Amino acid sequence: RVLLEVKDLKAVVKESGQEILRGVNLTIHEGEVHAIMGKNGSGKSTFSKVLVGHQDYDVTGGSVLFKDQNLLEMEPEERSHVGLFMSFQTPVEIPGVSNFDFLLMAFNARRKNHGLPPVEPLEIEILQQGSKSLAQPMRIFQSGQLLIVKSSFSSSSSSPLHPLFLLSFPILSSLSLLTGMSVYRVSDAGHFYSLVTPKVASLNMNPKFLDRNVNEGFSGGEKKRNEILQLAVLEADLAILDEIDSGLDVDALQDVAKAVNGLLTPNNSALIITHYQRLLEYIIPSYVHIMEDGMIVKTGDVSLAEQLEREGYRGISMS
Ligand code: ADP
Ligand code: MG
Numbered sequence: 001r002v003l004l005e006v007k008d009l010k011a012v013v014k015e016s017g018q019e020i021l022r023g024v025n026l027t028i029h030e031g032e033v034h035a036i037m038g039k040n041g042s043g044k045s046t047f048s049k050v051l052v053g054h055q056d057y058d059v060t061g062g063s064v065l066f067k068d069q070n071l072l073e074m075e076p077e078e079r080s081h082v083g084l085f086m087s088f089q090t091p092v093e094i095p096g097v098s099n100f101d102f103l104l105m106a107f108n109a110r111r112k113n114h115g116l117p118p119v120e121p122l123e124i125e126i127l128q129q130g131s132k133s134l135a136q137p138m139r140i141f142q143s144g145q146l147l148i149v150k151s152s153f154s155s156s157s158s159s160p161l162h163p164l165f166l167l168s169f170p171i172l173s174s175l176s177l178l179t180g181m182s183v184y185r186v187s188d189a190g191h192f193y194s195l196v197t198p199k200v201a202s203l204n205m206n207p208k209f210l211d212r213n214v215n216e217g218f219s220g221g222e223k224k225r226n227e228i229l230q231l232a233v234l235e236a237d238l239a240i241l242d243e244i245d246s247g248l249d250v251d252a253l254q255d256v257a258k259a260v261n262g263l264l265t266p267n268n269s270a271l272i273i274t275h276y277q278r279l280l281e282y283i284i285p286s287y288v289h290i291m292e293d294g295m296i297v298k299t300g301d302v303s304l305a306e307q308l309e310r311e312g313y314r315g316i317s318m319s
């Protein structure tokens with residue numbers, strides 16, 4: 001089944017009217033991985049930004065169908081809701097919003113669009129607040145349960161708090177008595193926290209990243225991992241990954257590539273934008289396209305990327 005069909009897409013920079021995309025043609029079927037390579041400034045990022053509806057550009061010609069729907073008529077959020085995901089070359093920072101809250105909001109927005117009820121961040125039961133014991137605490141160390149202490153808990157702050165795995169309940173209990181803090185039992189089943197944490201682990205990310213504000217103060221590599229975490233949570237049908245390899249060391253590159261490979265199914269697709277062939281050794285594309293001056297000028301298989309690596313763009317004759 002055709003997932004994305006781009007025909008003769010033309011776009012200009014809104015502010016200046018400068019034409020960047022000069023007729024892009026690209027068809028992506030379910031289950032395919034496409035790579036777009038090309039020199040700096042050839043229009044790769046512009047192409048992906050136009051697909052997700054970035055405000056800086058005006059489409060001046062052509063058409064884009066995504067799952068048979070006219071993508072160009074949709075607002076950026078709608079494009080995300082119908083299953084398009086883009087990892088930006090320069091991911092944005094969102095001060096004041098924790099990664100966990102952001103992921104939960106995005107996940108629930110997607111569920112709402114599919115007519116599903118929102119998931120709760122955590123299912124928690126309060127055990128003790130100060131000197132008040134509110135529940136039977138004795139079964140708290142069953143596997144799959146987390147124990148949390150916090151001085152206050154509001155449902156709007158849905159970050160995963162700070163699980164104290166290592167303290168036994170008697171210690172927590174006396175801590176609670178002394179400080180007035182509350183002790184919570186967290187159920188592990190079917191809730192967002194338990195959905196996210198394995199994905200965090202598979203990306204070799206520190207769980208503390210969930211508590212931090214989105215991308216704020218993250219290193220380049222951490223931002224890239226975080227983009228893939230968003231993708232993993234949202235389970236998009238088409239993931240556009242713009243230079244996810246830039247600034248990554250080999251270990252991070254392998255983590256990211258492994259995570260992306262793990263997300264690929266026969267029903268979804270990826271569009272990978274990269275300068276370098278290195279990434280395509282780990283994520284094997286079905287097709288490699290070369291973009292030049294706002295058009296796809298050549299298409300081949302993975303050997304085209306290898307040829308580029310050997311001979312440079314000059315070595316490839318653009319017909
Ligand atoms: P690539 O990702 O292939 O390196 P880009 O799509 O980022 O290329 O840029 C293509 C060309 O369009 C460049 O010349 C760039 O300066 C120009 N361009 C892209 N976006 C803008 C913008 N918002 N304002 C002005 N020029 C832009
Ligand atoms: Mg560039």
Ligand code: MG
Binds near residue numbers: 044046089242243
């Ligand atoms: Mg770019």
